[in-house]
Structure formats: structure tokens, C-alpha cells
Amino acid sequence: MTGRAMMGPSTHMLGWAATLCGWLMGALLPEVTGLWDEHQMFCAHFDLANDAVWVDATIFYDQVMVKSTILSVAGKLMGYAATGEATGTTIMELQSFVRAYFRSKERYGLIPARILRAACGDLTSQRSLAWIVQEEFNQLVTGAVESLLLRVSESLPFSLHGLVFTGGCALNVITNQLAFERFTDRGAAVSKTIVEVLPSNLRVKDFHVPPAPNDSGLSAAGLWSIASPQQHQQLQYLGFGLWDEEALEASAAEWKAVRLSFLGGVDYLAALLAGENRTRKPIVAVVRGRQEFGPRALGHRSLLALPEGTEIKDRLNRLKFRQWYRPVAPMIADEDLEAVFGYVAKSPYMYLGCMAIS
Numbered sequence: 001m002t003g004r005a006m007m008g009p010s011t012h013m014l015g016w017a018a019t020l021c022g023w024l025m026g027a028l029l030p031e032v033t034g035l036w037d038e039h040q041m042f043c044a045h046f047d048l049a050n051d052a053v054w055v056d057a058t059i060f061y062d063q064v065m066v067k068s069t070i071l072s073v074a075g076k077l078m079g080y081a082a083t084g085e086a087t088g089t090t091i092m093e094l095q096s097f098v099r100a101y102f103r104s105k106e107r108y109g110l111i112p113a114r115i116l117r118a119a120c121g122d123l124t125s126q127r128s129l130a131w132i133v134q135e136e137f138n139q140l141v142t143g144a145v146e147s148l149l150l151r152v153s154e155s156l157p158f159s160l161h162g163l164v165f166t167g168g169c170a171l172n173v174i175t176n177q178l179a180f181e182r183f184t185d186r187g188a189a190v191s192k193t194i195v196e197v198l199p200s201n202l203r204v205k206d207f208h209v210p211p212a213p214n215d216s217g218l219s220a221a222g223l224w225s226i227a228s229p230q231q232h233q234q235l236q237y238l239g240f241g242l243w244d245e246e247a248l249e250a251s252a253a254e255w256k257a258v259r260l261s262f263l264g265g266v267d268y269l270a271a272l273l274a275g276e277n278r279t280r281k282p283i284v285a286v287v288r289g290r291q292e293f294g295p296r297a298l299g300h301r302s303l304l305a306l307p308e309g310t311e312i313k314d315r316l317n318r319l320k321f322r323q324w325y326r327p328v329a330p331m332i333a334d335e336d337l338e339a340v341f342g343y344v345a346k347s348p349y350m351y352l353g354c355m356a357i358s
Contacts, residue, residue, distance in 0.1 A: 024111065025098070025133050026077035027064045028057075028119035029126050031323065033073065038063050043120035055116050058109030077130055078172050079326045084131025085124075094118055094129065098136045134174060141175050142182055146202060149183065153201045162206045165351075170213035171295065173353035180207045180345070180352060190343040192355055209351035211236035212294030220293070236298055236349060239291035273306045281306050283319060296350040299331070 026032050030039040042060040064073075097114045118129045145163070153160065163183055165176060181191035182198065184207045210217060212235070220235055242248060251257075260269060275281035283305045291301045303319065305312045313328050320326075329350050330340075337344045341354045 022077060022133055022137055023073050024061070025101075025115065025119070025129065026073040026080075027061060028111070028116070029077070029080065029130060031123070031126065031325070032076045032080050032130070033064060034323075035064060035067055038067065039120075043116075046116070046120075053113060054110045055113050056109055057111045057116070061109055074168065075171060076323065076326070078134060078174060080127070080323075081130040081134035081174075082327070083325050084127035084129070086128070086131060086135070095132050095136065098129075098132050099139075134172075137169075137172065138175050138178050141169070142178060145179060145183060146198070149202045149204075159201075160204045162208060163204050165207075165209045166213045166217075168214040170209045170351065173351060176207075176209060176351050177353040177355075183207065186345070190345070192342075209349060210294075211292070211296065211298070211349040213351075214295060216294050235293050237290050237300055238293040239300075241290050242287070269304075273304060275306070281308070281312070283312075283316060294349070296329075298349065304331070 028039070030036045033039070038060065042057070042063075046055055094114060097112045101112055101115065115129065118125045149160070163179065165179065170176065178193070181187035181193060183203055185203050185205055187207065188198070188203060212220065220238075264271075269284065272282060273284060283303055286299060286302045286304060289300050292298045297303070303316060305316060307328075307330060314324065316322075316328055317324055317326050332340055334344075334346070337346070340356055342357050345352060345354050347354070
């Protein structure tokens, strides 16, 4: 948040608790972790019909931490949440347990038995749980931001200009989009989801997420803490160069590869992606310059394909050995943003989840 208004430690700890709780619940879902056998054994181990309020799942979490990439659980959960639906009378009951768990101070490994029953239920139940976790995270973040804006707007002699999200939670494009629409003047003007318009003192002009908001940005943040840059710097392509660059020309010659610039540049690439009258359109790998600094593929280490239906998404996920529900991001020219989304909302570092015009 610009204007030197700092987020207090209580809000930071609330965010950390929400992240941990989200991971703990995401780790219970086998379509997220891939640990189907462990999940089945875990669910069979407990008497889910008893009246216990809390269940100790420490042993299961220890297995997840050993056998699964724990840092990817939260990101997968965000994509997985899109498969769930808010249906049935049990949703409201389950949602209250998730809300209480997000705000609880119970120790690591303890899970409300009601949540565990949902996680050990059928796929519909598990996907609904994922949807609820995302929805509650949305409410937690927007509630914390609104409280902070109210507090600082009453104490500062000037208006706030912008809102900046950092940390791993800032990779949640669903929550970011909600914050953009709720707390910025630009977002409120174009929102398709926000019913209540906040008063002007609780809105800012703009919203920003840096290219490496999670732990991958700590190196740049460490340097910044010692000496801030004297001028604006583009950080998104400060990653490693090609480790085998000296062999690039020889490898290209062996494969009879030709530089894109020699073939017609972007126009040639567009025609190639469109299929050039082929029945199966290609997926094109792009490697150029230094790699991205941060977790997003921003055109220097990317896979490109024509976005025609779900079939191409499924092919991309198979190619990357990813789960079927994992989303892909569109790359859209600035001049086409309004035609696609109904307004111009730039997201150069892939941090918003705008709703396309149907």
C-alpha cells in the first residue's frame, strides 16, 4: 500500500495462518496431491462417524510432506477449486467449519472432523471443500484489506494511491481479481461481481502485484532493503540465462532450426499456431533471453498454443505432466483487451483472473 502505510503484524500473521490452513486442507485432497493410496489408508484409519470435534492428522501430513511437493499444494488447490460447486445444505455447515478453522489457533495437524468427513467423501464432496476453501480465503483477504484501509484512511492526512499484494498468497489470481474490483476505482467501475460499492475513502486508484511475490522474490527484496534502486527497473526477466548457450547454434544446426526473425517473426508464429491448414495445431516452445524471475511463464520460457476449447488445455497439461484441472493463461494484445474482457485491465505478470465476455 503506497503512502508508507504498513500492514501490521496481526494482519501478517492472519495471512500466514490462512496460508497454512489452506495447505493443510489442500493436502487432504488426492486430486491435488496425487497420493491416492495414502489418502485411502488415512481415511480408513479414523472412525469418521464419531462425535469428535477435532482429529489429529499429524501422521498423514508427515507423509504428504515427504511424498508430495508441498509448496505446490496451494497453487493446485486454487485451480482445483474451480471444479467444485456451492450446492446442498451441507455446504453452509461445512463453510462455517472452514471459516472457524481459518481463524483458529489450533496446533499443526489438528483438523475439524466435519472437514475430514468431506475430504474422505466422494469426489463431489472433495471438490466442494476446495471451492469453500477458496471462497473463505477470498473473504478473509478482502476483510483484512477493508479493515486496514478503514484504519489508515482515518489516520492519514492524504489519500492512498495504490494497493500492493506480496507473498505467496498474491499468486492467487481469483482473490487478486476480487480485490482489484472491490478496492480500486478502475475495478469498481467495471466489476461484474461486486454488488456493494465501497465509499471512496476505502478505494484506491490502482492495484499491483510484483512479478515474483512469493519466496522467489526474496533475493531482490533483500537487495532493496539495503539500497532501493535509483530508477525503475524491469525485474521480470532477471532469471538465469541458458546454461548450455554455447551449444545452442550447433544444436539448432543439427535440428535444422531457423531463427523466428528470419521466418517472418510474429506473423509467422501466428500462422504456425493457427495450424496452417493442418488438422492438429501445434504447441510451440519459446526459449529466449534470460528466464523469468518468479514463478510465472511470461514469454521467455513458455509453451504457446491456439486457445481453441478444452482439448488444447488438456494437451498442454499432459505435455507438462500436470493434473487435468490445471488452468492455462491467455496472452492477449493490449488493443484486444476490451474486446475480450469488456474493459482494459492489464496483468503483465499474470496476477489477475479477469472474466471474459461470453
